[in-house]
Amino acid sequence: MLSVTNLVKTYGKQNAVNDISFELQGGEVVGLLGPNGAGKSTTMKCIVGLLRKTSGEILIGGEDHLSVEAKRLFSYIPETPYVYDLLTVQEHMQFIAQAYGIKEWKDKARELLENYELDDKADKLGRDLSKGMRQKVSICCALLTDPKVLFFDEPMIGLDPKAIKNTKRIFRELKEAGKTILVSTHLIDSVESIADRIMILKDGNIVGNDTIANLKIQVAQEEGGTLEDLFLELTKDE
Incomplete structure (x- = not known):
């Protein structure tokens, strides 16, 4: 469902994303991990078209990622949720439905x-919502279109424990329905229980891309080691 080939994003003389390639299949949840500045958000923003890539090819459902056909296939939930100040929660849902012809x-x-416990906030204006509520509205709008591919950038930040539990449950339901999910985060424990595979970025390069079990074998991690230990091993300075 997603194919990224030789993706490069350059700022001046610095490569924020350094010639990376990977694929995601249907029914797969992949965690994109990395320290601050590793290139996680840059990679995701290039994929969804919010940043112009320097070079490389990105296909979503076999279509160029900037095409209208590709845009119909995916939803993107940004790290900083944006809502319309003068639309109510319910009107956000109506707006998305009309925009996608649902x-x-x-x-x-x-x-x-x-x-997401927003039913009693349906008539509340966007400007009056807390950051956590905005995040919930953003997730609801993204799920309303029944996308085949979902991109979550730090989805758990700002959510309360119950909303985090609901989001993980929804991830599992989406996976069972054959959807493809890429989750970018630095909250390692938030993806360990839901991800089929982990991609770890460091300085714009992929330093690990496999199941957690296989990655542990590759770095000869001690039995009982955590994903956090694995992450620190793969991203440590040489």
């Missing part, structure tokens, strides 16, 4: 708002 949307919107 006719039967009200029942699904109601279910999503209930899942």
